[in-house]
Amino acid sequence: MTARALPLLLLLSWALAGCGDHSMSQQNRYGTFSKAGLFKDGSEARALPQGVVAQGDLDRLQQISKPPAVDMALLSRGRERYDIYCSPCHGFSGQGDGMIVQRGFPAPPSYHSARLRSADAQHFFDVITHGYGAMYSYAARVEPRDRWAIVTYIRALQQSQRTDMADVPELRSKLP
Amino acid sequence: MPNEEMGSRAFPQPAGIHNRAVLLVVGGFLLFVGAAIAGMLLFLNTQAPRAFTPRAERRFPSPELQTSPEADLTRFEAAQRARLTAYAWVDRDHNIASIPIDEAMQLVVGRGYQAYDAPQPAPAPPSGASGGNP
Numbered sequence: 001m002t003a004r005a006l007p008l009l010l011l012l013s014w015a016l017a018g019c020g021d022h023s024m025s026q027q028n029r030y031g032t033f034s035k036a037g038l039f040k041d042g043s044e045a046r047a048l049p050q051g052v053v054a055q056g057d058l059d060r061l062q063q064i065s066k067p068p069a070v071d072m073a074l075l076s077r078g079r080e081r082y083d084i085y086c087s088p089c090h091g092f093s094g095q096g097d098g099m100i101v102q103r104g105f106p107a108p109p110s111y112h113s114a115r116l117r118s119a120d121a122q123h124f125f126d127v128i129t130h131g132y133g134a135m136y137s138y139a140a141r142v143e144p145r146d147r148w149a150i151v152t153y154i155r156a157l158q159q160s161q162r163t164d165m166a167d168v169p170e171l172r173s174k175l176p
Numbered sequence: 177m178p179n180e181e182m183g184s185r186a187f188p189q190p191a192g193i194h195n196r197a198v199l200l201v202v203g204g205f206l207l208f209v210g211a212a213i214a215g216m217l218l219f220l221n222t223q224a225p226r227a228f229t230p231r232a233e234r235r236f237p238s239p240e241l242q243t244s245p246e247a248d249l250t251r252f253e254a255a256q257r258a259r260l261t262a263y264a265w266v267d268r269d270h271n272i273a274s275i276p277i278d279e280a281m282q283l284v285v286g287r288g289y290q291a292y293d294a295p296q297p298a299p300a301p302p303s304g305a306s307g308g309n310p
Contacts, residue, residue, distance in 0.1 A: 070287070072285050163283075
């Protein structure tokens with residue numbers, strides 16, 4: 001029995017050894033920034049053909065151009081994204097005193113300054129997209145719809161930290 | 177194993193060792209160490225009397241190294257979040273106050289698309305600014 005099984009086992013081990021898939025490590029393609037004789041300009045980096053867009057680009061452009069309707073779900077999403085990406089520098093209340101600033105990073109301006117209270121929503125969206133001053137772009141980390149969500153949450157922060165009594169008459173009874 | 181097979185391995189050392197010499201070497205070594213320690217103490221007491229006093233704790237100016245970053249962050253975040261959960265006066269003379277963020281979010285949602293608008297108008301440009309350029 002053992003004598004019969006031995007050749008079978010050997011055959012099986014050889015067969016398994018041949019199963020290695022090297023397609024991921026040995027690909028028939030050009031390396032990044034390498035010369036490419038296949039194309040006239042000799043470069044492997046190719047621009048998209050005319051009339052072609054990358055998957056998801058049209059949706060992204062639409063999200064950029066049209067702010068979403070404001071509801072509690074959008075604001076909650078903005079609050080979550082703000083706490084993750086913005087609060088380390090801007091602080092949870094938007095005063096520009098986050099933990100990174102406590103450790104010596106330049107302080108960003110407060111959202112409650114007159115300049116930023118009068119800034120339009122597009123300004124905040126553009127700063128998240130392109131960066132501003134010491135702040136780098138968050139376009140790769142925050143999707144356009146989430147940028148609008150953060151903008152609405154910034155408006156909520158501005159409301160929270162500076163509410164006119166005339167807007168909320170019942171507020172007086174709750175104040176110390 | 178019989179003793180005759182073990183031969184000399186049965187005894188770890190020959191019987192003719194000079195115990196006095198060993199004791200002298202060990203005693204001399206201990207004496208040397210003791211004298212060295214006493215000499216060092218004497219030297220430090222006379223030449224550097226402050227060597228044995230504990231150093232005063234030195235605090236570096238902020239931001240200093242954190243001994244417990246997690247506890248610092250937790251305390252810091254709690255203080256920051258407290259601003260978003262309480263009612264407080266900001267400017268009593270102008271009737272401006274801060275309200276909890278949940279309430280502020282409800283107010284913003286109630287505005288619909290107007291929620292994107294700036295809460296206050298842009299400051300007017302300086303009077304001399306208009307018409308400055310030809």
